[in-house]
Amino acid sequence: MNTPSTLRRALLASAALLTCLATTGVQAQASYPNRPVRIIVGFPAGTGPDIVARLVAQRLSEGWGGQGVIVDNKPGAAGLIAASEAARAAPDGYTLLLAETGMLSIAPSTYSKLPYDPSRDFAPVSQVVGADFALLVNPQKVAAKNVKEFVSWVQQQKGLFMATFGAGTLGHFGAFKLGDVARIKPEPVHYKTTSDALGGLYSGDVHGVFASVGLSAPQVKSGKLLALGTTGPARASALPEVPTMNEQGYPSLEFSAWFGIVAPARTPPELRARLSADVQKAVQAPEARAKLEEAGFRATGTTAEEFVRIIAADRVTWGKVVAATGFKAD
Known part of the structure; x- marks a missing residue:
């Protein structure tokens, strides 16, 4: 049978253990x-x-x-x-x-x-x-200078082939968001990497790609590719001259x-x-x-x-x- 003194000792021991553990935790932090x-x-x-x-x-x-x-x-x-x-x-x-x-x-x-x-x-x-994205096109293959013109262009082509940097990625689902805007079901063309996707754009196998601003900027500044718009909430510091999707009247393409x-x-x-x-x-x-x-x-x-x-x-x-x-x- 536990006596009051025994209970007191047990409580004191438990309190001491908890204090020790807490102190150890603080010291570890x-x-x-x-x-x-x-x-x-x-x-x-x-x-x-x-x-x-x-x-x-x-x-x-x-x-x-x-x-x-x-x-x-x-x-x-x-x-x-x-x-x-x-x-x-x-x-x-x-x-x-x-x-x-x-x-x-x-x-x-x-x-x-x-x-x-x-x-x-x-x-x-x-x-x-x-990390924002830029909608890139090959100016030698696509007759568009902005998103509105691109939407009209793909409607005339009666098809939208979009490169992606892998199935299930934001570039993949961004293509579907663009398809909703153009009222055309996109045909995603999946590549292993963004570099491979850009290769498809150069060759004309695809119409466009959503690529990260970081990877897009050198391509755009060199004049090899054209950025029609960026997907962020504000203009990208790496591409300040490129208007956002929202600025161009496409808020659903902000991602x-x-x-x-x-x-x-x-x-x-x-x-x-x-x-x-x-x-x-x-x-x-x-x-x-x-x-x-x-x-x-x-x-x-x-x-x-x-x-x-x-x-x-x-x-x-x-x-x-x-x-x-x-x-x-x-």
């Missing part, structure tokens, strides 16, 4: 990071996501007193391989993922079964950048991708808050913003809560688009 942090990227070196991840890694390392931050490229399956590995990682802040729109907001609608749960397996930390840092679910709230603050500081620094804009991105650096809302809203938006196309990746 204070010493973070004390070994290299890994950022998994689901795309090859040299691509847009890789450029973003490496800039974030460099800035975080500098902010953490030179602690190593490693970018680990795990390309394949439109980023699903990288997302799956990150979802299984220990929730200790030492494995992060540079997520993108397709992984968390589009994949739930295009795949009947995913190797991870986009809603439950990740803790959003901060959206890093927004963007994003890249952001997420951690495995069950990452302690205190550590997640620390990571979010550090990523925001890294991205919003003037030098970092300038480099990201030079690469064709819109630097954002949101709070974790804002990023949660962005992911959820895009899941609804793109879910409707995917449903309208009837597309399934599996």
Whole structure:
């Protein structure tokens, strides 16, 4: 039978244990990071996501007193391989993922079964950048100087062949949004990479392509391709002379991708808050913003809560688009 003194001792022991655990947790947060942090990227070196991840890694390392931050490229399956590995990682802040729109907001609608749960397996930390697109055409093949003229031109052709940088990507679903505007069902022509898609544009095999502003800018500035409009909420700093879709009277063609840092679910709230603050500081620094804009991105650096809302809203938006196309990746 427990006596009052025995109960008191048990309660005191429990309180001491809880205090010890709490102190240990605080000390662990204070010493973070004390070994290299890994950022998994689901795309090859040299691509847009890789450029973003490496800039974030460099800035975080500098902010953490030179602690190593490693970018680990795990390309394949439109980023699903990288997302799956990150979802299984220990929730200790030492494995992060540079997520993108397709992984968390589009994949739930295009795949009947995913190797991870986009809603439950990740803790959003901060959206890093927004990535707008440009509608590119070959001026030697297409008689149009703006979106309205392009719509009239494709209606005369009685067909709309659009290159994409892969089935199930924003370029793919952007083609369907353009088809709605032109009142023509598009014929997506899927290429493995954006470079391959641009090759189809040069050869005249396709009429147009939605390519990221970062990849579009050099092609446009060289005069090889023409940008009819950009899809962002404002003109792209890399293509300031190109009007947005909204400016041209096509608000339904306003869409963007994003890249952001997420951690495995069950990452302690205190550590997640620390990571979010550090990523925001890294991205919003003037030098970092300038480099990201030079690469064709819109630097954002949101709070974790804002990023949660962005992911959820895009899941609804793109879910409707995917449903309208009837597309399934599996």
